[in-house]
């Protein structure tokens with residue numbers, strides 16, 4: 467089973483993904499938790515762009531989309547291997563992040579993103595953790611804002627894209643989960659949707 471946890475920076479993905487992993491392991495499941503961007507060398511190139519103010523133009527947009535997609539393609543090997551060995555794979559970000567972040571660049575179209583992400587495993591479930599942008603910013607300020615993606619106006623637009631994702635990826639099981647509450651309540655909703663008691 468491939469479970470994707472998505473949402474804007476500061477929405478609490480990492481906490482929920484780790485909690486979900488622990489709970490599933492305590493129930494006896496083999497769980498592999500991993501995240502994208504995956505490779506530190508590709509992530510370093512990505513960070514060198516998004517840490518600085520840059521135009522949301524076609525060149526940066528396409529370059530970043532391709533870097534994330536290349537990283538993802540390498541990551542697939544490990545994900546497929548774990549799934550074949552019976553692990554539940556929890557993925558902290560997947561191509562849905564490109565459909566929400568890189569789509570904000572001029573000249574980056576859904577068609578382009580679909581093409582460069584077309585050969586990937588489809589997830590069984592996608593959980594978009596939703597919190598108001600102000601709540602996310604408050605959390606981000608505590609750990610320090612490091613990239614242009616963590617600015618309020620940018621995150622407002624990313625959040626809008628996340629809320630529209632169900633209409634774009636109609637064939638996927640996408641659930642928007644309120645994460646502006648106790649993490650246990652979020653986990654309870656996720657477990658009920660994936661049918662694990």
Ligand code: TMP
Pocket residue numbers: 475502503534559560561562563564567568613615616
């Ligand atoms: P993180 O390692 O701190 O989560 O950094 C990932 C950043 O990269 C985060 O701001 C979201 C962004 N991102 C994209 O813009 N597109 C993608 O496809 C992925 C996987 C992440």
